[in-house]
Amino acid sequence: MNVKFFNDLVEISEKTGEDLHKVILNWEMLDTGYSSEKLIENTSKLLKVMEEEYASKKDKAFKTLVNLTGTNGKKMYNYVQNAFVGEKVFKAATIAVTMAENNASMGRIVACPTAGSSGVMPGVLLVLEEYGIPRDRLVLSLIVAGAIGKIIATRASLSGSEAGCQAEIGSATAMAAGAAVYATYGSAKQVSNAAALSLKSLMGLVCDPVGGFVEVPCVKRNATGATLALLFCDMAKSGVESVIPLDEVIDAMMSVGRSLPESLRETGKGGIAITPTARRLIKGLNDKFKISGD
Numbered sequence: 001m002n003v004k005f006f007n008d009l010v011e012i013s014e015k016t017g018e019d020l021h022k023v024i025l026n027w028e029m030l031d032t033g034y035s036s037e038k039l040i041e042n043t044s045k046l047l048k049v050m051e052e053e054y055a056s057k058k059d060k061a062f063k064t065l066v067n068l069t070g071t072n073g074k075k076m077y078n079y080v081q082n083a084f085v086g087e088k089v090f091k092a093a094t095i096a097v098t099m100a101e102n103n104a105s106m107g108r109i110v111a112c113p114t115a116g117s118s119g120v121m122p123g124v125l126l127v128l129e130e131y132g133i134p135r136d137r138l139v140l141s142l143i144v145a146g147a148i149g150k151i152i153a154t155r156a157s158l159s160g161s162e163a164g165c166q167a168e169i170g171s172a173t174a175m176a177a178g179a180a181v182y183a184t185y186g187s188a189k190q191v192s193n194a195a196a197l198s199l200k201s202l203m204g205l206v207c208d209p210v211g212g213f214v215e216v217p218c219v220k221r222n223a224t225g226a227t228l229a230l231l232f233c234d235m236a237k238s239g240v241e242s243v244i245p246l247d248e249v250i251d252a253m254m255s256v257g258r259s260l261p262e263s264l265r266e267t268g269k270g271g272i273a274i275t276p277t278a279r280r281l282i283k284g285l286n287d288k289f290k291i292s293g294d
């Protein structure tokens with residue numbers, strides 16, 4: 001089964017009446033040779049990693065590689081009752097930041113789709129779980145998210161060094177928005193719309209990690225992704241559609257990525273990475289890590 005367009009999966013689901021996750025599992029079975037039971041089991045294990053990591057680290061401070069982050073998740077965890085944006089959204093952002101700090105401290109992560117963006121999916125999935133979405137449904141929604149990521153990887157890129165942070169945080173947000181729609185029993189078309197709305201909104205996002213370390217601005221961008229994913233889930237389910245279909249948005253994202261100068265593609269030579277404060281921080285780290293702010 002040669003699937004290059006997410007819309008192919010949506011159309012098969014609509015025409016046959018088959019659930020979207022089953023259409024995706026059929027595709028994956030042909031691609032990987034695994035049974036659908038095995039694929040579901042493997043996906044369940046990924047969700048388990050997210051659950052275990054967050055449960056054991058949710059109120060902890062992290063010691064990260066260069067200590068430009070590590071206490072933000074804990075601060076947010078202690079603030080959630082005061083959040084003006086509401087508990088669900090703030091919790092999702094909190095989980096996303098905590099899991100991204102876990103990544104920065106070399107903790108166990110699910111690179112879904114990448115290490116730098118590994119907080120977005122748990123941010124959305126674990127908050128859905130906390131508010132009553134059955135675990136089995138979350139596993140199926142993670143399968144749907146995986147298909148969105150696979151199409152992006154096939155048609156474009158998931159790499160910040162290749163296409164900027166839009167390819168990492170943008171793709172993670174598209175995957176999480178699609179997963180949230182599916183987890184909450186939205187339609188296949190709504191999954192596609194939520195993913196397209198997400199990726200469009202983060203298009204052009206540059207990759208500019210301070211000192212080349214996946215800490216600043218990476219960790220907090222995971223909060224952006226989780227928050228936007230929930231927003232676009234609700235927008236898609238309210239009936240808002242993306243005028244430009246997901247597959248075309250993916251192609252446009254890659255075209256923008258190719259246009260980005262090298263300085264904005266994970267080299268640490270542009271954007272946030274060359275601000276005066278970033279240069280000062282890098283200078284302080286220079287002796288220890290032998291890195292250059294030039």
Ligand code: SF4
Binds near residue numbers: 116
């Ligand atoms: S800024 Fe670059 S390194 Fe950081 S999360 Fe985005 S793509 Fe990854």
